Structure formats: C-alpha cells, structure tokens
Amino acid sequence: MAEENTWTAPVAGGRVEGDVRVPGSKSITNRAYVLAALSAGPTLVREPLDSRDARLMLAALAELGATSEHTADGVLVQPLTRGTGEVSVALGNAGTVARFTPPLAALGARTVHFDGDTAIRRRPVAPLLAALSALGADIDDGGRGAPPFTVRGHGGLRGGAVDLDSSASSQFLSALLLAAPAFDAGATVRLTGRPPSEPHIAMTLDMLRRFGAVPERDGVEFHVPATTLSLTDYSVEPDLSTAAPFVVAPLAVGGTVRIAGWPKETTQPGDWLRSLVRELGAEVTLDERGLTVTGAGRLPGAELDLHEVGELTPVIAALLCFADGPSLISGVAHLRGHETDRLAALATELSALGGDVTETTDGLRIRPATLHGGTFHTYDDHRLVMAGAVLGLRAPGVRVENPGTVGKTFPGFVRAWEDLLAARECAHEF
Known part of the structure; x- marks a missing residue:
C-alpha cells in the first residue's frame, strides 16, 4: 500500500x-525577538527566519504584549507592555518558545496559560520553572514540571541568585539570562549540571551584549545586572x-x-x-x-x-x-x-x-x-x-x-x- x-x-x-x-538562524531569530521585546524602543530584525517556530515566537510575544509587523526590511518588534487579563500562549513543539517566554510572562501583569503539541509536554522544562519560582515568579504547573502550566504575572520579577540544573537543555540557562536585564535585581545563575551546547550559551551572551546588557561569566556562574536594553537594528545570520x-x-x-x-x-x-x-x-x-x-x-x-x-x-x-x-x-x-x-x-x-x-x-x-x-x-x-x-x-x-x-x-x-x-x-x- x-x-x-x-x-x-x-x-x-x-x-x-x-x-x-x-x-536565517532559528536560534538567533528567536533570541533577537525576545531581546527586541525587552528593549526600550522598537527593533528591526533583518533577515529573520520565517518558519513555524519563529511564527510561534512572534505570536507568543504578541499575547504577552509585544506586537510586531513584517516590513520590506524585516520584522519590526515593539517593546513589551504590561497589560492585564488572561491570555494563552501556543507553544507548538518549539523549545525556544516554551523556555524563553515564561520569564517574560512573569514580567507582566497577565495570567498566561502555556500549552502546545503533545510532543512539547514530553520535553523538559521543570528546572527552568523551579528557578523562576525561586526568583519570585508565580507558576502553577500542577506538579508536572511540563506544559500545560500557568504563569501569573504581578508586574515584575524580583530576580537575584539561583541555582539551575541546565544539563537537559542549555535553553534553561539562556531563558534566564535573556530576561535577566528586566529583573529588578538582575540575575546570578549558578549551574549545578553541565549544560549541553556551549556555543548556544556563547550566542546568548554575545546577543545580550549587542543589545546593551553587560553579562559576566565566572566558570559555572553567570551574572546579568538589571539594565535597559536598546538596539534599533539587528541582522540575523x-x-x-x-x-x-x-x-x-x-x-x-x-x-x-x-x-x-x-x-x-x-x-x-x-x-x-x-x-x-x-x-x-x-x-x-x-x-x-x-x-x-x-x-x-x-x-x-x-x-x-x-x-x-x-x-x-x-x-x-x-x-x-x-x-x-x-x-x-x-x-x-x-x-x-x-x-x-x-x-x-x-x-x-x-x-x-x-x-x-x-x-x-x-x-x-x-x-x-x-x-x-x-x-x-x-x-x-x-x-x-x-x-x-x-x-x-x-x-x-x-x-x-x-x-x-x-x-x-x-x-x-x-x-x-x-x-x-x-x-x-x-x-x-x-
């Protein structure tokens, strides 16, 4: 047959x-969208990837209050707003969306429900949710440590120091570092397990610097102070x-x-x-x-x-x-x-x-x-x-x-x- x-x-x-x-690179595109949403003004992301994962990221950011529009030169992303209400974020099977957007939800004042394809419910996210909770986020995952879960935003996140096991995915670490400039006290993340893909960590640190952050690394400890991000134009490799x-x-x-x-x-x-x-x-x-x-x-x-x-x-x-x-x-x-x-x-x-x-x-x-x-x-x-x-x-x-x-x-x-x-x-x- x-x-x-x-x-x-x-x-x-x-x-x-x-x-x-x-x-364009999916990893760079979705990091650029997140950093653009956290910036003080609009950012034009040039030559981004147009794929399911990238579209899911833009849709997620829109639900969180960062709208965007496609232009002849790329995608123009507006900064996050801290609106109220209840919204849902569709994760699909996109690891970057599942890991990078929950910290952003904690910065706003919305109640945000996260869920996606059946496959995403099998992908690890528990260490990230635990770390966010330790930094002051209000998260209800029903004890699953996986989607579906809900983040209740209260207008900001305290931040501070936290231990993180990122051995299952370097995206756990990147998620915290990308959002850390918007935490009240920034973030100091100490790794308790060896993360895979050092290049992806280096990518996150490099892009933070390009948007105006000042990340520091000392072995397994990462520190990103609170700061205002700003970059009007970014090109994706x-x-x-x-x-x-x-x-x-x-x-x-x-x-x-x-x-x-x-x-x-x-x-x-x-x-x-x-x-x-x-x-x-x-x-x-x-x-x-x-x-x-x-x-x-x-x-x-x-x-x-x-x-x-x-x-x-x-x-x-x-x-x-x-x-x-x-x-x-x-x-x-x-x-x-x-x-x-x-x-x-x-x-x-x-x-x-x-x-x-x-x-x-x-x-x-x-x-x-x-x-x-x-x-x-x-x-x-x-x-x-x-x-x-x-x-x-x-x-x-x-x-x-x-x-x-x-x-x-x-x-x-x-x-x-x-x-x-x-x-x-x-x-x-x-």
Missing part, C-alpha cells in the same frame, strides 16, 4: 554541484545547522557545494561543520562568497563527541552510515529530550533501512552496512527529515515521512534539496 504524506528523497547518482542559500545536509552531501557522493553567506566569525554551533568535514577528508574554503566544500564521495569512520553540537547528530549519523569503517557518536544523551527521543529514533529508523546502528548510554554506534529503500519515519522532527534526505543520496527509494515537519526551521528545504540534485544532473549533461 502506498505511504501517505511521504517524500521520496532523490538519489544523487553521481557528484553534486551547486550553490545553496539557507534561511544564515542558519548553519540547517545547512548541514548540504555541507555533508559532497562527502557522501562527491562534488562541490557552496553555502552562500557563511559568516567568518560566529557563535553558531553549526560552524563546527567546517572542521568536521575537513577531518573526514573534504576540502574546505571560506571566503567572501561563502563556504565551499569539495568531497570525493568516500569517508572513513569516525569517533565524534557531539555534546556541544547535538542538533547536528541526525544528519551526521545518516552520513556515517556510508562510512568505510565503524563510527561512534558520544556526548548526546540529552537528545532523548528533544523534539523526539532522537537517539532511539535514529537507531530504529537507520537500522530499518539496512543500517547497523545501536544506542549507547550517550550516543550511537554505527557499523558499515548496505542501506536500502523504505519509509523513514520522522516523528515530527525537522532534523530527521534532513537525515532522511542524506540517506536518499545513495539509497534509492527512501520515503521520508511528513516532510512538511522541516518547516520548523527551513520551509523551503525540500525544494532546495531537489534543486541541488537537479543542478547536479544539469552539470553532468553533455
């Missing part, structure tokens, strides 16, 4: 050649993690791909891809035109600690299924609490298509095997759609379930991927 709502990922059949432009399938394609099948607009300096964790593909044998050039990757279509096995760049795991795991030797991905136990349990999903789906992939305590073990076609289930996870596309480069008949899920970060991904493969065919016509 034919599978409903699937996309048959195109097979490369040879070297890939082409230029790709990816949309391309999303380097979203570029991952395009960056690794030449390693899987050979060829050259250029990602336009790749920044020379960035805090994005996706920039790690440059060193990864070089380690796996690709030629890499970064210049004013962007990042150019040339691969030979063969790659060795590898042992990779992806703790700081866990969001790249699905695409990297799919790529390593084509390696000549065994591979080990470690440091990513926290992926069990992402959009889905990514480790279980990857082990199950890659193995179902002929791969030899098993879970470890904190990652995946991948051994060489011959892949074949079939349905690749994606569990409403955008990164799994991208992983399925990479598998399809060399395994004919990979049917990727629910490709529209990729709209979370790159609504035009399927078209861009097909265009890259079509460009390869044109490049090799006589």
Whole structure:
C-alpha cells in the first residue's frame, strides 16, 4: 500500500554541484525577538527566519504584549507592555518558545496559560520553572514540571541568585539570562549540571551584549545586572545547522557545494561543520562568497563527541552510515529530550533501512552496512527529515515521512534539496 504524506528523497547518482542559500538562524531569530521585546524602543530584525517556530515566537510575544509587523526590511518588534487579563500562549513543539517566554510572562501583569503539541509536554522544562519560582515568579504547573502550566504575572520579577540544573537543555540557562536585564535585581545563575551546547550559551551572551546588557561569566556562574536594553537594528545570520545536509552531501557522493553567506566569525554551533568535514577528508574554503566544500564521495569512520553540537547528530549519523569503517557518536544523551527521543529514533529508523546502528548510554554506534529503500519515519522532527534526505543520496527509494515537519526551521528545504540534485544532473549533461 502506498505511504501517505511521504517524500521520496532523490538519489544523487553521481557528484553534486551547486550553490545553496539557507534561511536565517532559528536560534538567533528567536533570541533577537525576545531581546527586541525587552528593549526600550522598537527593533528591526533583518533577515529573520520565517518558519513555524519563529511564527510561534512572534505570536507568543504578541499575547504577552509585544506586537510586531513584517516590513520590506524585516520584522519590526515593539517593546513589551504590561497589560492585564488572561491570555494563552501556543507553544507548538518549539523549545525556544516554551523556555524563553515564561520569564517574560512573569514580567507582566497577565495570567498566561502555556500549552502546545503533545510532543512539547514530553520535553523538559521543570528546572527552568523551579528557578523562576525561586526568583519570585508565580507558576502553577500542577506538579508536572511540563506544559500545560500557568504563569501569573504581578508586574515584575524580583530576580537575584539561583541555582539551575541546565544539563537537559542549555535553553534553561539562556531563558534566564535573556530576561535577566528586566529583573529588578538582575540575575546570578549558578549551574549545578553541565549544560549541553556551549556555543548556544556563547550566542546568548554575545546577543545580550549587542543589545546593551553587560553579562559576566565566572566558570559555572553567570551574572546579568538589571539594565535597559536598546538596539534599533539587528541582522540575523544564515542558519548553519540547517545547512548541514548540504555541507555533508559532497562527502557522501562527491562534488562541490557552496553555502552562500557563511559568516567568518560566529557563535553558531553549526560552524563546527567546517572542521568536521575537513577531518573526514573534504576540502574546505571560506571566503567572501561563502563556504565551499569539495568531497570525493568516500569517508572513513569516525569517533565524534557531539555534546556541544547535538542538533547536528541526525544528519551526521545518516552520513556515517556510508562510512568505510565503524563510527561512534558520544556526548548526546540529552537528545532523548528533544523534539523526539532522537537517539532511539535514529537507531530504529537507520537500522530499518539496512543500517547497523545501536544506542549507547550517550550516543550511537554505527557499523558499515548496505542501506536500502523504505519509509523513514520522522516523528515530527525537522532534523530527521534532513537525515532522511542524506540517506536518499545513495539509497534509492527512501520515503521520508511528513516532510512538511522541516518547516520548523527551513520551509523551503525540500525544494532546495531537489534543486541541488537537479543542478547536479544539469552539470553532468553533455
């Protein structure tokens, strides 16, 4: 019986050649929207990502009193207002919305109900809610430590010092730091567990500085004093993690791909891809035109600690299924609490298509095997759609379930991927 709502990922059949432009970073876009809402005046956010998560963030901010409008130059975000009443925030399955907006709700005077997709109720948020409560927020989560929950705003938040276990998600820490300039006493956050993704923490600190805050860090202690934020204009970088399938394609099948607009300096964790593909044998050039990757279509096995760049795991795991030797991905136990349990999903789906992939305590073990076609289930996870596309480069008949899920970060991904493969065919016509 034919599978409903699937996309048959195109097979490369040879070297890939082409230029790709990816949309703005989701992580930067949603941080920029939050900081803009906390600023003293309107902020124009240029080249933001337009995706489900970004729209959910703008809608959430509107419910909290920070309206926005799309202009020819970007999105103009107005400062938060402290209105009264009762509102509801739709979280979808957006971790940044679920974690970044509750502190803002505590700053206002509204009663705010938070809930979203079934999947968001499984994603951890309890340490953040506990920390907010310790800082003076009035939160009712029914003891669940997860959505649905309610934040009752009382016109501001005391702030101060708090301990935080951010080991399940660096977004817990970022949520407190982003809002801290608006707390009466700022915030001093002491980490009690090692957070994943140091690059995302660095991103948060960098963006706070750009908006006028003065964050300080001393090891596991972070301090952000109360201050007035202000930035009239902010430009969003391309999303380097979203570029991952395009960056690794030449390693899987050979060829050259250029990602336009790749920044020379960035805090994005996706920039790690440059060193990864070089380690796996690709030629890499970064210049004013962007990042150019040339691969030979063969790659060795590898042992990779992806703790700081866990969001790249699905695409990297799919790529390593084509390696000549065994591979080990470690440091990513926290992926069990992402959009889905990514480790279980990857082990199950890659193995179902002929791969030899098993879970470890904190990652995946991948051994060489011959892949074949079939349905690749994606569990409403955008990164799994991208992983399925990479598998399809060399395994004919990979049917990727629910490709529209990729709209979370790159609504035009399927078209861009097909265009890259079509460009390869044109490049090799006589």
